[in-house]
Amino acid sequence: MAKIKPGKNASKKDVITKKAAALFKSKGFSSTSMRELAETVGVEAPSLYNHIGSKSELLQGICFKVANAFTMYLDATENNTDNHATRLEHIIRFHISMMLDHFDEVYVANHEWKHLKEPYLSNFLMQRRGYEKRLISLMEGGIAAKEFKQTNPYVAVLTILSAVRGLEFWQQHKKNISSQVLEDDMVSLLLKGINK
Amino acid sequence: MAKIKPGKNASKKDVITKKAAALFKSKGFSSTSMRELAETVGVEAPSLYNHIGSKSELLQGICFKVANAFTMYLDATENNTDNHATRLEHIIRFHISMMLDHFDEVYVANHEWKHLKEPYLSNFLMQRRGYEKRLISLMEGGIAAKEFKQTNPYVAVLTILSAVRGLEFWQQHKKNISSQVLEDDMVSLLLKGINK
DNA sequence: TATAAAAACTAATAAGCATTAGTTTTGCAG
DNA sequence: CTGCAAAACTAATGCTTATTAGTTTTTATA
Numbered sequence: 001m002a003k004i005k006p007g008k009n010a011s012k013k014d015v016i017t018k019k020a021a022a023l024f025k026s027k028g029f030s031s032t033s034m035r036e037l038a039e040t041v042g043v044e045a046p047s048l049y050n051h052i053g054s055k056s057e058l059l060q061g062i063c064f065k066v067a068n069a070f071t072m073y074l075d076a077t078e079n080n081t082d083n084h085a086t087r088l089e090h091i092i093r094f095h096i097s098m099m100l101d102h103f104d105e106v107y108v109a110n111h112e113w114k115h116l117k118e119p120y121l122s123n124f125l126m127q128r129r130g131y132e133k134r135l136i137s138l139m140e141g142g143i144a145a146k147e148f149k150q151t152n153p154y155v156a157v158l159t160i161l162s163a164v165r166g167l168e169f170w171q172q173h174k175k176n177i178s179s180q181v182l183e184d185d186m187v188s189l190l191l192k193g194i195n196k
Numbered sequence: 197m198a199k200i201k202p203g204k205n206a207s208k209k210d211v212i213t214k215k216a217a218a219l220f221k222s223k224g225f226s227s228t229s230m231r232e233l234a235e236t237v238g239v240e241a242p243s244l245y246n247h248i249g250s251k252s253e254l255l256q257g258i259c260f261k262v263a264n265a266f267t268m269y270l271d272a273t274e275n276n277t278d279n280h281a282t283r284l285e286h287i288i289r290f291h292i293s294m295m296l297d298h299f300d301e302v303y304v305a306n307h308e309w310k311h312l313k314e315p316y317l318s319n320f321l322m323q324r325r326g327y328e329k330r331l332i333s334l335m336e337g338g339i340a341a342k343e344f345k346q347t348n349p350y351v352a353v354l355t356i357l358s359a360v361r362g363l364e365f366w367q368q369h370k371k372n373i374s375s376q377v378l379e380d381d382m383v384s385l386l387l388k389g390i391n392k
Numbered sequence: 393t394a395t396a397a398a399a400a401c402t403a404a405t406a407a408g409c410a411t412t413a414g415t416t417t418t419g420c421a422g
Numbered sequence: 423c424t425g426c427a428a429a430a431c432t433a434a435t436g437c438t439t440a441t442t443a444g445t446t447t448t449t450a451t452a
Binding site for chain 3: 230231245251
């Protein structure tokens with residue numbers, strides 16, 4: 001049967017991982033079989049194991065690639081000198097662009113992480129929790145600096161992160177609105193509210 | 197072994213369904229086995245079939261119970277004469293209370309619906325889409341009446357629904373903040389924004 | 393063109409799955 | 423206390439699963 005063809009800069013493992021992300025997204029991790037993945041790759045199931053370690057490792061790869069991307073962006077943000085409101089806006093826009101540009105992977109990281117095995121599950125949750133905490137600090141700083149309204153900072157972070165996550169429902173409407181309008185409207189809504 | 201004990205107003209089927217919702221929530225539908233469900237109920241797996249039709253029917257029951265609750269509340273809202281902003285606020289508060297009071301079921305309806313079998317899958321998505329459309333109409337009405345800012349109504353609805361859904365992350369912090377503060381802060385954030 | 397490594401294949405393993413059939417136990421109504 | 427229905431049990435069916443072993447084909451290099 002046909003061999004797995006690696007793209008320009010993508011190893012065969014990368015190709016498999018990408019297809020896996022798409023399948024995990026649409027069917028869920030547990031409902032995706034290696035046979036099925038193999039079929040979309042164009043190969044028999046056992047052949048996959050020449051390139052990957054296990055089904056679990058695929059999920060780990062996806063989840064941590066996403067988690068690390070967010071963590072690294074936050075690192076960069078914390079090293080700049082913009083005011084809190086500006087930094088928050090940049091972070092929101094980064095989240096939105098990740099959702100739009102790496103939909104499958106982000107979706108899987110958001111929805112299927114619970115199928116990670118230990119110790120990866122704990123690591124993932126710790127990293128996530130750390131990320132949240134840093135956002136809460138940013139929010140607290142902004143409230144102290146009177147840039148943000150007086151509000152529970154955790155609720156604010158939760159609301160913003162969740163709103164952005166909701167872009168997963170966006171996919172089917174892509175055609176009707178440009179992603180720039182989408183991004184600007186959502187940012188404005190979160191920063192300034194819906195009421196006039 | 198121990199018999200299934202029905203509560204005051206709950207049939208045995210209700211007991212099973214409730215335990216199923218908790219398991220589907222924490223492990224996912226596909227990763228939850230009937231053996232496992234049976235164990236938490238205190239019975240052997242085949243005994244469950246004296247009370248339920250199949251694993252799929254459990255999921256259907258959960259998903260449609262939730263969907264119908266939201267639809268019915270919206271029906272009621274549309275028959276009252278408050279202005280758009282007030283109606284929107286009531287709906288947001290209803291969503292929040294559903295998340296807090298029926299967490300397992302709402303979580304399952306939000307996350308595991310994709311494992312519904314046809315024709316239930318299509319029905320569920322249609323009902324959901326209809327619900328969204330009615331919310332968008334409300335939003336458009338409010339924009340036309342100058343109660344809401346000029347914005348893409350779909351983006352606004354998406355943002356609000358997603359923010360509320362995010363309460364699923366709330367569970368571990370329940371103790372630290374009262375649900376009334378949570379509800380009020382989130383409503384305020386969505387209606388008036390975070391920026392001062 | 394010969395050789396070695398990479399990667400495909402087929403076949404098999406062992407476990408887990410939802411569900412059905414058939415039987416026994418339980419609990420209540422008379 | 424008897425008898426019947428509800429609901430438990432055990433055993434079995436047939437299917438799917440991820441993964442391993444062993445073998446053959448393909449690909450690239452020298």
